[in-house]
Amino acid sequence: MTDAHALVPRGLGPVAVLFFAFLYLPILILLVLSFNANEQATIWTGFSTAWYGRVLGNGDILKAAGNSLTVAASASLMGTALALLAALGLKGRSSRPLMALVSLPLLVPEIVTAVASLLLFVLIGLPLGLATVVLAHTVFCIPFAFLPIRARLQGMDPLLGDAAHDLYATPLRAFLRVTLPLLWPGILSGLMLAFIISLDDFVITYFVAGAGATTLPVYIFGMIRIGVTPEVNAVSAMMLVVSIAFVTLSWIVARRGSA
Amino acid sequence: MRGWTRGRGLLVLPAVLVLLAFTVLPLCIMAYVSVLERGTYGGVEWGRHTLDAYVAFLFERDLDDSLVLNPDYLKIFARSFGLAAFTTALCLTIGLPTALYMATRAPKRRNLLVFLVTIPFWTNLLVRTYAWILLLRNNGLIDKGLHDLGLASGPLDLLYTPFAIMIGLTYTFLPFMVLPVYASLEKLDWRLVEAAMDLGATRVTAFRRVVLPLSLPGVVAGMVLVFVPCLGAYVAPELLGGAKVLMIGNLIQSQFGAARNWPFGAALAFALLAIVLLAMAFYALRFGAAPGEEKGR
Numbered sequence A: 001m002t003d004a005h006a007l008v009p010r011g012l013g014p015v016a017v018l019f020f021a022f023l024y025l026p027i028l029i030l031l032v033l034s035f036n037a038n039e040q041a042t043i044w045t046g047f048s049t050a051w052y053g054r055v056l057g058n059g060d061i062l063k064a065a066g067n068s069l070t071v072a073a074s075a076s077l078m079g080t081a082l083a084l085l086a087a088l089g090l091k092g093r094s095s096r097p098l099m100a101l102v103s104l105p106l107l108v109p110e111i112v113t114a115v116a117s118l119l120l121f122v123l124i125g126l127p128l129g130l131a132t133v134v135l136a137h138t139v140f141c142i143p144f145a146f147l148p149i150r151a152r153l154q155g156m157d158p159l160l161g162d163a164a165h166d167l168y169a170t171p172l173r174a175f176l177r178v179t180l181p182l183l184w185p186g187i188l189s190g191l192m193l194a195f196i197i198s199l200d201d202f203v204i205t206y207f208v209a210g211a212g213a214t215t216l217p218v219y220i221f222g223m224i225r226i227g228v229t230p231e232v233n234a235v236s237a238m239m240l241v242v243s244i245a246f247v248t249l250s251w252i253v254a255r256r257g258s259a
Numbered sequence B: 001m002r003g004w005t006r007g008r009g010l011l012v013l014p015a016v017l018v019l020l021a022f023t024v025l026p027l028c029i030m031a032y033v034s035v036l037e038r039g040t041y042g043g044v045e046w047g048r049h050t051l052d053a054y055v056a057f058l059f060e061r062d063l064d065d066s067l068v069l070n071p072d073y074l075k076i077f078a079r080s081f082g083l084a085a086f087t088t089a090l091c092l093t094i095g096l097p098t099a100l101y102m103a104t105r106a107p108k109r110r111n112l113l114v115f116l117v118t119i120p121f122w123t124n125l126l127v128r129t130y131a132w133i134l135l136l137r138n139n140g141l142i143d144k145g146l147h148d149l150g151l152a153s154g155p156l157d158l159l160y161t162p163f164a165i166m167i168g169l170t171y172t173f174l175p176f177m178v179l180p181v182y183a184s185l186e187k188l189d190w191r192l193v194e195a196a197m198d199l200g201a202t203r204v205t206a207f208r209r210v211v212l213p214l215s216l217p218g219v220v221a222g223m224v225l226v227f228v229p230c231l232g233a234y235v236a237p238e239l240l241g242g243a244k245v246l247m248i249g250n251l252i253q254s255q256f257g258a259a260r261n262w263p264f265g266a267a268l269a270f271a272l273l274a275i276v277l278l279a280m281a282f283y284a285l286r287f288g289a290a291p292g293e294e295k296g297r
Helices: A012-033 A050-056 A059-089 A096-107 A110-123 A130-154 A158-166 A171-200 A203-208 A216-226 A230-258 B002-033 B071-103 B107-122 B125-136 B141-148 B162-186 B190-198 B203-214 B216-231 B235-240 B248-256 B262-287
Strands: B036-038 B044-049 B059-061 B067-069
Touching: A012 A230, A012 B071, A012 B107, A012 B125, A012 B162, A050 A059, A050 A230, A059 A096, A059 A130, A059 A171, A059 A216, A059 B002, A096 A130, A096 B002, A110 A130, A110 A203, A110 B002, A110 B248, A110 B262, A130 A171, A130 A203, A130 A230, A130 B002, A158 A171, A171 A230, A171 B107, A203 A216, A203 B248, A216 A230, A216 B125, A230 B107, A230 B125, B002 B262, B036 B262, B071 B107, B071 B162, B071 B216, B071 B248, B107 B162, B125 B141, B125 B162, B125 B235, B162 B216, B162 B235, B190 B203, B203 B216, B216 B262, B235 B248, B248 B262
Parallel strands: none
Antiparallel strands: B036 B044, B059 B067
């Protein structure tokens, strides 16, 4: 292969450095400020973990975090199960209408989905609460789980299934003993992505949660609207770390399987 | 094995049913609600149809019931389009060179860089936007930094401006530009560029005449993927624009909150959806695939 970087305009390196600085500096600054001892959230006076203690001692935050975990766990499991079945059903064939339907939740702007879901729940008389949040989340978890599972299935050697068949494995046995173990990294990766996307969702939740089902992002939104405080810094930093940890884990799992 | 293969297609059904019931059906309901009369105490009058919600985009009813032009919403639409367009341009200006840089690294390095670009996408939108409040507010890091350096006097008032919204939107949607552009550059046959340079083209000419045209599907996909969510943004204008600088997203939300005008909110959301579908259709006709399809391969 030709040496590509000799073929493009000079000066790309500095732009890329600026780009990554722009992408990561705000996150980094937030993480640093969350350990700031000062009451004034942006003036550094010393290291402290006091605000984390304050957050963990706040019953409302803990309850919201509990709601978030319940929703994310239920929605990501259901979404991944549906995505897995769909990916197996679509294995080895391509159907553009079906692919379009599966990726629909990714293409429609969040605020539109939020409005539409709210109207559906009101029309069918489903009271707004954790149940409606889980339903709405399950829907957008499907494409996030579907894509890594489908990618994994497409990369699988079709001869393996034939071999299992030749060795008198029943279809179910071949699936359980051959396909599923090979597919596992894709499923796990999809599940983690779905979990994190549900845990982080704000706009759709804000519309369909109702009063009793405050999730952590909805609670944080309320805090931010009141003002910049060290508690917001600390709880934000915690959310950041959880998200980044999950994505990194998902990436490692997906790569380990394919290497 | 045959029977299993044929029956296997049925596995798609549960997901299809859920998606039809909870995305397609709600969008249809939303379209229907947009042509209903609003209820006196919020909600809607089921079965009583009117186009009032769409008329209200541009006009309001005077005391004598005649329609007069009302520029309030028009201003919000214009601002939303303007901010989305500027943000898209900004993302392209930063994103294209970055994608080009990434695509010309060694394969192993590329994977890591792609991963680094995607990480912020998975973090909480509120938290990412909040970080910019810390940076932009008066006495925040930028304000204070510039004062300490003697480059500014008096409060800069960066926060709660269209500029702040644009920075927040760029920060949020930049990966949506970089990834599709990168995906199209990664597949590029660099021998074509080499040939151009053998024939005397400079690096810049080769970029302009060979690389750019070949990466056009990625560039346009990136533009659609940035422009569309920017147009419907809610969090960035809410937190960085304050109460003064509204975008369509805030207008929609307020119809389901304080304003209690569901048909108007549904009509706004439906108009947004129509723009998305038009953008997708344009892309599919021009390049024969949905934008981002190459991104997910």
